[in-house]
Amino acid sequence: MTTTIYDVAAKAGVSPKTVSRVINGSALVKEETRERVLEAIRLLDYHPNAVAKSLKQKVTYNIGYVVPYGSDFVFRDPGQMEQLKGASDVINAADYNLILSVPSTAREALLEVNRLLKHKKVDGLILYAMEGVEPLAREFEEKGLKYVSLGKCYPEQEYNFVEVDSPSGGYLATRFLLNLGHYRIGFICEAPQFLVPAKESMIKGCIRAYEEAKIEFPHDLVLEGDYSVEFGEYAVGRFLQKNPRPTAIFCASDPMAWGVLRGLRKKGLVPGRDIDVLGGDDLPFTKSIEPGLSAVNSKLYELGAQAARMLLDYIRNSREEGEKGIPGRYLQSELVVRETTNGPSGKR
Amino acid sequence: MTTTIYDVAAKAGVSPKTVSRVINGSALVKEETRERVLEAIRLLDYHPNAVAKSLKQKVTYNIGYVVPYGSDFVFRDPGQMEQLKGASDVINAADYNLILSVPSTAREALLEVNRLLKHKKVDGLILYAMEGVEPLAREFEEKGLKYVSLGKCYPEQEYNFVEVDSPSGGYLATRFLLNLGHYRIGFICEAPQFLVPAKESMIKGCIRAYEEAKIEFPHDLVLEGDYSVEFGEYAVGRFLQKNPRPTAIFCASDPMAWGVLRGLRKKGLVPGRDIDVLGGDDLPFTKSIEPGLSAVNSKLYELGAQAARMLLDYIRNSREEGEKGIPGRYLQSELVVRETTNGPSGKR
DNA sequence: TGGTACAATGACATCGATGTTATAATAAAA
DNA sequence: TTTTATTATAACATCGATGTCATTGTACCA
Numbered sequence: 001m002t003t004t005i006y007d008v009a010a011k012a013g014v015s016p017k018t019v020s021r022v023i024n025g026s027a028l029v030k031e032e033t034r035e036r037v038l039e040a041i042r043l044l045d046y047h048p049n050a051v052a053k054s055l056k057q058k059v060t061y062n063i064g065y066v067v068p069y070g071s072d073f074v075f076r077d078p079g080q081m082e083q084l085k086g087a088s089d090v091i092n093a094a095d096y097n098l099i100l101s102v103p104s105t106a107r108e109a110l111l112e113v114n115r116l117l118k119h120k121k122v123d124g125l126i127l128y129a130m131e132g133v134e135p136l137a138r139e140f141e142e143k144g145l146k147y148v149s150l151g152k153c154y155p156e157q158e159y160n161f162v163e164v165d166s167p168s169g170g171y172l173a174t175r176f177l178l179n180l181g182h183y184r185i186g187f188i189c190e191a192p193q194f195l196v197p198a199k200e201s202m203i204k205g206c207i208r209a210y211e212e213a214k215i216e217f218p219h220d221l222v223l224e225g226d227y228s229v230e231f232g233e234y235a236v237g238r239f240l241q242k243n244p245r246p247t248a249i250f251c252a253s254d255p256m257a258w259g260v261l262r263g264l265r266k267k268g269l270v271p272g273r274d275i276d277v278l279g280g281d282d283l284p285f286t287k288s289i290e291p292g293l294s295a296v297n298s299k300l301y302e303l304g305a306q307a308a309r310m311l312l313d314y315i316r317n318s319r320e321e322g323e324k325g326i327p328g329r330y331l332q333s334e335l336v337v338r339e340t341t342n343g344p345s346g347k348r
Numbered sequence: 349m350t351t352t353i354y355d356v357a358a359k360a361g362v363s364p365k366t367v368s369r370v371i372n373g374s375a376l377v378k379e380e381t382r383e384r385v386l387e388a389i390r391l392l393d394y395h396p397n398a399v400a401k402s403l404k405q406k407v408t409y410n411i412g413y414v415v416p417y418g419s420d421f422v423f424r425d426p427g428q429m430e431q432l433k434g435a436s437d438v439i440n441a442a443d444y445n446l447i448l449s450v451p452s453t454a455r456e457a458l459l460e461v462n463r464l465l466k467h468k469k470v471d472g473l474i475l476y477a478m479e480g481v482e483p484l485a486r487e488f489e490e491k492g493l494k495y496v497s498l499g500k501c502y503p504e505q506e507y508n509f510v511e512v513d514s515p516s517g518g519y520l521a522t523r524f525l526l527n528l529g530h531y532r533i534g535f536i537c538e539a540p541q542f543l544v545p546a547k548e549s550m551i552k553g554c555i556r557a558y559e560e561a562k563i564e565f566p567h568d569l570v571l572e573g574d575y576s577v578e579f580g581e582y583a584v585g586r587f588l589q590k591n592p593r594p595t596a597i598f599c600a601s602d603p604m605a606w607g608v609l610r611g612l613r614k615k616g617l618v619p620g621r622d623i624d625v626l627g628g629d630d631l632p633f634t635k636s637i638e639p640g641l642s643a644v645n646s647k648l649y650e651l652g653a654q655a656a657r658m659l660l661d662y663i664r665n666s667r668e669e670g671e672k673g674i675p676g677r678y679l680q681s682e683l684v685v686r687e688t689t690n691g692p693s694g695k696r
Numbered sequence: 697t698g699g700t701a702c703a704a705t706g707a708c709a710t711c712g713a714t715g716t717t718a719t720a721a722t723a724a725a726a
Numbered sequence: 727t728t729t730t731a732t733t734a735t736a737a738c739a740t741c742g743a744t745g746t747c748a749t750t751g752t753a754c755c756a
Contacts, residue, residue: 049743052743056742
């Protein structure tokens with residue numbers, strides 16, 4: 001049936017071990033033998049069986065990417081895709097495979113993770129941190145299973161995570177808007193059910209910026225959004241009822257900002273002239289929107305890429321037993337100014 | 349180290365084979381023994397090694413999902429994500445794993461596919477059909493490797509594909525617009541570099557609808573787009589220069605239609621009043637856009653799901669050698685009418 | 697010329713499960 | 727009660743690679 005290393009060995013008149021040496025580029029093979037073996041491999045169209053190799057070497061070259069119970073959420077959120085893409089690129093470049101798993105309930109997520117990690121289908125896991133992953137993360141650590149999470153899984157987590165520093169992004173955005181002359185700013189921040197409990201909301205940074213500027217923070221202008229375009233649109237209505245109404249709106253995610261743009265237009269308001277708008281991701285799509293949406297760049301691609309790099313590092317260099325993993329990292333955001341932030345009306 | 353089936357056997361005082369029987373739910377185990385074994389499994393927190401099982405059974409329970417050299421394209425196109433999601437849901441429900449691979453060049457794609465299929469890392473492959481996959485598909489067939497393609501890989505392909513019947517979608521859309529009273533319709537169809545050579549363009553169906561209505565087809569109003577929002581916006585400018593200018597625009601994809609909406613607005617035109625617009629995918633995002641975009645529903649989720657189902661079928665029921673696979677299937681589109689199609693101006 | 701190093705190769709065991717086949721224990725049939 | 731089925735279990739081989747260790751061949755040095 002399938003050709004094995006034994007077939008090749010027989011054809012080349014050597015032992016299987018020698019064929020193995022040739023495949024793995026060992027220097028301990030005479031040039032002439034090597035060529036004979038390579039010829040046999042070519043003739044038989046032989047491909048080593050990765051499963052057998054895995055069994056012996058206890059390495060699968062598979063990385064699991066698990067997003068617990070977020071199926072709909074995940075596939076519709078372009079921010080999620082950026083993270084996945086970052087991870088995918090790094091994993092593929094390292095000749096590993098990415099096993100994508102998007103269970104739809106917490107229970108399924110648990111089963112899934114077991115199937116992958118404990119049954120040795122993957123060498124490690126990238127875990128998207130959401131409400132409810134804490135027990136999973138704890139268990140991994142207890143059992144010495146390798147993972148890196150996208151975001152902290154619980155407040156005291158010190159190892160194996162990469163996280164966007166949301167408060168610093170909020171601070172950056174707010175300071176910028178305050179400097180433009182805004183003081184009534186509407187905030188759409190992250191609804192808790194979409195945030196890991198451990199993650200600090202951007203709003204902390206926003207408040208800090210107000211404090212530094214010694215301006216009173218407009219607590220009446222804070223909404224909690226679900227990352228959807230729809231929510232952004234809805235929020236516009238809410239904000240316009242306020243008195244005085246905000247002169248700028250800052251959203252924790254780009255899709256909500258897209259919704260805000262749409263909502264404003266529906267009300268006959270011009271973003272960037274009547275009301276300033278600032279997004280929270282700087283997704284690729286945001287670059288091509290009209291008018292050009294200013295945004296905090298949350299480095300989502302980089303987030304995924306770094307997580308993958310950390311995990312690969314961890315997998316390949318973990319000699320000592322009982323080491324805790326790799327210290328967590330925070331990514332700092334940047335501000336990208338485009339056309340929707342020009343200062344309060346009249347100033348333009 | 350890791351607990352194996354031998355450890356469990358020893359603890360329970362039975363043979364490894366009996367443990368295996370318990371794990372696999374064989375009826376040939378006395379109730380009392382079963383319980384003893386289960387207890388041992390629990391105590392030792394034993395999890396069977398999937399790799400060892402794979403080696404023996406020659407089944408990996410992995411499905412590869414390969415999108416040849418389309419990294420950027422893929423992750424930015426929400427239509428792609430719908431297909432991926434459809435496949436992912438089916439694959440996970442069947443207790444298989446999805447290995448996602450998005451190589452960025454044709455050469456990498458080849459290596460990738462070899463790594464996956466020939467090295468036995470997956471039981472089968474879902475292959476996104478694009479320019480250049482034909483040789484791959486041919487080789488798979490020659491070697492009896494299992495795959496199903498999303499779209500035909502070459503014109504005469506009869507097996508192992510699922511495809512959206514684009515011409516029928518084009519026909520549906522065009523007939524609808526003609527019935528509304530349009531006769532100058534602008535078409536943005538698929539640029540050839542993004543289409544498998546084997547796939548028929550929707551434009552064929554559009555022309556057919558014109559023929560049936562005995563109206564002359566406006567050949568001057570056909571553009572080829574790259575699926576991007578930007579192109580849709582650009583196309584608006586092109587169309588408005590035509591004389592007489594079109595009263596409706598039909599796009600092969602939703603993102604291009606989103607671009608058209610934006611482009612129209614920038615020119616001060618109102619979609620659905622001044623010019624009708626029709627999208628080509630009916631993506632989730634399209635449901636929530638403003639104004640509600642009418643669209644041909646291309647069943648992209650279903651496309652991915654069907655491909656996965658076909659492949660799983662093929663994998664599980666392929667007893668006979670040399671069978672060609674599963675006959676290809678075409679999915680028919682539907683029309684979803686929302687707010688952007690009200691007939692030529694004045695008629696409203 | 698014999699000894700020592702090192703290069704090149706192979707024999708055999710091993711990874712951890714399951715398939716095959718033999719055998720022990722029990723139940724049903726004669 | 728003996729024979730025959732049937733149930734329950736185990737011994738051993740096997741999947742296809744690689745690791746360990748032994749062995750052979752060759753070159754270099756004393």
